[in-house]
Amino acid sequence: MSVAASSSAGTTVNDLITLPCPHCATLNRVPGARLTENPTCGRCKQALFNGHPVALGSANFDQVAMRGDLPVIVDFWATWCGPCQHFAPVFVAAAQRHEPRLRFAKLDTDAAQDIAGRFAIRSIPTLVLLQGGRELARQSGALPAGRLDAFIAEALGR
């Protein structure tokens, strides 16, 4: 086995990804290479990813969507919104394609008006892509799958 010379201090071979549990909000640290191996939460033992968007509300939005290393895409929606209902299965299918590279989440704007107000959501559905508590991009309107993938790729620069 050859050993590559390390060129800079502070770069570790086994990068740890910080990731809030969607169920209990505990911050987990998972080696990047193990993200795809169905990691579970160290505290509540539930799966950190299950191929389905996480339902967020006022109580857990900041803990789950605004912390950690992974990008989080949030679908701001409401039960009475036809285009939102139409978009829902597209968003679920995208979660199955993209997890665990990013977290998929939904926020009911009627149930969590404080969060919707903070993000100045004017129309729904609106997608907001967050990382480390910063907004990277947003897009309003129900997107077909191809445009949703393009939005994610462009926002993440890959």
Ligand code: ZN
């Ligand atoms: Zn947990």
